[in-house]
Amino acid sequence: MKVSASAFLQGKKPALKELLNKLLSEYEYASILGQDSVAKNYTVSAGGTNASQDNVLTKRGFIVRVMDKNGYGEYSFSDIDESAIDSICISIREGIAQLNSLPNGVSFMEKGIPADEAATLAAASEYELHPSKLGDKEIISRLTALREKGVATDERMVDFYVAFSYQEIHKLFLSANRDLMQDLLWSSGALMGMARKGEEIKTSYRGCSMQGGAELIYKLDADIENVAKTTLELLDCEPIIPGEYECICDPDVTGMIVHEAFGHGVEMDMFVKDRALAQSYVGKQVASELVTMHDGACVGDQTGSYFFDDEGTLAHDTIIIDHGILKTGISDIRSAEALSTPPTGNGRRESFERKAYTRMTNTFFEGSKDKVEDMIASIKYGFLLEEPTSGMEDPKNWGIQCMVSIAREIKDGKLTGKIFSPIVLTGYVPDLLKSITMMSGDVKLAGGGFCGKGYKEWVKVSDGGPYIKAKIRLG
Amino acid sequence: MKQAILNALSALNISDYSITEQQRSSAELFFIKKRLDMRRVKDTHEYSVTVYNVFEEDGKKFRGSSTVILFPGTEAAEITRQLYDAYNAAGYVKNPYYDLYEGPKEAVKEVPSTLSVHTLSQNAELMAAALFAADTREDAWLNSAEIFACRDHISIFASTGTDVSYVKYSCKGEFVAQAKEPQDVEQYFSFTYNDLDTDALTDKVRHALDAVCDRAHATDCPEAGTYDVVLSDRHMATLMELYVTRSRAAMIYPHYSDWEIGTAAQGEVTTGEALNVTLMPHVPYSPEGIPMRERTLLKDGTVQYIHGTTRFCRYLGIEPTGDYFNTKLDNGTVSFDELKKGCLYPVSFSDFQMDPMDGHFGGEIRLAYLYTESGVKLLTGGSINGSMFDKQGMLTFSRERYTDADYSGPFAVRIKGVNVSGK
Secondary structure, eight states: OBOOOOHHHHHHHHHHHHHHHHHHTTSSEEEEEEEEEEEEEEEEETTEEEEEEOTTTOEEEEEEEEEETTEEEEEEESOOOGGGHHHHHHHHHHHHHTTOOOOTTOEEOOOOOOOOOOEEEEEEOBOSSOHHHHOHHHHHHHHHHHHHHHHTTOTTEEEEEEEEEEEEEEEEEEESSEEEEEEEEEEEEEEEEEEEETTEEEEEEEEEEEESOGGGGGGGGGGHHHHHHHHHHGGGOBOOOOEEEEEEEOHHHHHHIIIIIIIGGGBTHHHHTTOOGGGGGTTSBOSOTTOOEEEETTSSSSTTOOSBOTTSOBOOEEEEEETTEEOOOBOOHHHHHHHTOOOOSOEEOSSTTSOOEEOOOEEEEOOOSBOHHHHHHTOSEEEEEEEEEEEEOOTTTTEEEEEEEEEEEEETTEEEEEEEOSEEEEEEHHHHHHTOOEEBSOOEEEOOSEEEETTEEEEEOEEEEOOEEEEEEEO | OHHHHHHHHHHTTOOOEEEEEEEEEEEEEEEETTEEEEEEEEEEEEEEEEEEEEEEETTEEEEEEEEEEEOTTOOHHHHHHHHHHHHHHHTTOOOBOOOOOOOOBOOOEEOOOGGGGSOHHHHHHHHHHHHHHTOOOSSOEEEEEEEEEEEEEEEEEETTSOEEEEEEEEEEEEEEEEEOSSSOEEEEEEEEESSOOHHHHHHHHHHHHHHHHHHHHOOBOOOSEEEEEEEETHHHHHHHHHHHHHTBHHHHTTTSOOOOTTOBTTSSOOSSOOOOEEEEOSSSBOTTOOBOOOEEEEETTEEOOOBBOHHHHHHHTSOOOBOOOEEEEOOOSBOHHHHTTTOEEEEEESSOEEOTTTOEEEEEEEEEEEEETTEEEEEOSOEEEEEHHHHGGGEEEBSSEEEETTEEEESEEEEEEEEEEOO
């Protein structure tokens, strides 16, 4: 089934077109993005049950972008009808003009007019079972049963948190030459076991996600035993002795390295600001020849998939690293214009209330041909890393900070059963990527969480790849 | 719009509800070096409506709830459908019954702020001038900056009689400082002010430019090992998340935290200083309309107060207080100069984190000072990783204070015996 169009946006479209025409008579460039998104979260835990819309992701409103003699200006607002068009034009004109006073020594940035090539599109993603069709009663009932199963696995389990959420997104983009509409449905689920070790609550987590609907709920059951087992294993974990080790990263940890360590560094708005070391490495080797890296909203059916971005650029599949050589970065429309490169469909906003930045979509390493058991067998002493919890970019200096929950000890090619936790991964990105010597065949992407630009501007993305073997500093 | 929501609630016979109206305005400036890249204006409006459904099953009484977000321009039929669906959803949310909070009816409170005397665009302009006032050096400069001058008008109206609202101004943002010699490096900084604190922003930029120059000269990674570590300013606020979170009713009710009033939060304080922490309101009313005020959280390291939403507080049999986030601490006993002797002092991390569930703190070091008898060494790289549950009995705080929007207290703390990864 395809996601239905938004009656709200369709109803507002005539007024938006009239507003656009008025703006085009006044400004060199004007575009409008309309958003109508509903997101709902379901959680079941010892703290109770929740079935509510998400107040960050549920948004309905519009953003106008114009270009005047001083460059770009934007105005975010909640509603429009025919009678309000003139007053909205005044708000845009006066609101943006009031921000024209500059501090001493500061000037306006020179801008070119975006290409705005002609395009018309009305596209929708597919799903098997819409969450509203499955219904609140059934969703809560299934999540409750999953939680009870998780808690029952062992009496040491303090709690077993279960979550499902979905986001139905409708967007409309209008400019002088573009008329684009898209309707999307993304879903994600999570399981988290919790057990007590003294004052500490040890947690193990599995997430899953897809471009699709409530069919995802039926996949959660398969991971309950593993989550419970790992949670209990963490009760016996030890702090690691800091050092550089040979490591196997599971696809989730690979995904975090792909995303945090390298992906943020090739967001080309960072090139414009002179904030990315990657800019001086285009055409050079930055990783092992095994590494080919993609980012694209049109590859994979995941939570970074869409048909056009928030600036009206159609989705791409960008090959960032090709067999170890850095080929290009990803861009929003304005950084592409500043760098004289084609935009790659990566201009994304947290919502209509926020500015667009260059953002990742579905970001991953291609797989190779090694078997995971051979990769483990090749290690004299090292660790299998699992369960990434967070990471932070450092595009300027290519430093790595990734946190993972689990390092499973490998001795003489075998897992010993001993676990170290928590773990901080650090190092220099090219050193890590060049040290990759083995890669498994299967590629797995996941997008249960959110990606920030620094500490804000949260958007859904997915990342992943195969199992990789590399040398990594752990602490 | 509010009347349309009330009409729909009445038509649906939904007797228990809460409506939060949010009007948010901002003027925003985005700079790349000394050029203005983007001007933005925001003027948005939305309603968050929580409906409650009381029901019984197998002799047990439940109060379920569900929240929907509604927007201006939504037609009456859709408002009714969404509220109907939410009420039905709440009927499957089997949370044990509790009494709703019965709050006050009060006039609009405007949080006192010097930001309120200007327009948002003037606030943005004045803060931009303050930001660039310190950007005068040749060896370090602002790479980029974002300024958000905001005005939030929040109204909370509930079926129990609560009818409160407030207006709050703030100015927040972030900037990146850069230096190119001898190494091309940068550091990220953020700020939030509830007043037109232009001097504080200029000072922050000045110190940031000093710090990024030091980072440009830092090349060595620390030797791996165990160090006495000093953490300061923003990282103090992050460390306090452990105590604020562990004292939350929502953590105690499901037994994620075993704290109760009288618990020795720091365990056995052996060689360190006992914590005296006050919870501070960040807004006049909680999202449920509960008036927020200063509350003593820890006295001499002992828990004095549990805070939380109505549901979890009722379950624990205590007065609903709202959730707190901001803290104020008493001064420490040692001067900062004395505190840092012999210590590793990381001033900048990629992302310093405190996990309130397992008590671990850590992060990758971007700039640290190692104080030894032979002098000060600049370091970069490696990471720290420790557990506050192991270390909180051995803390020493500085006499000097630091104040930010969410923290007021000692500028720095010394933590003994922290694992550091490095070369």
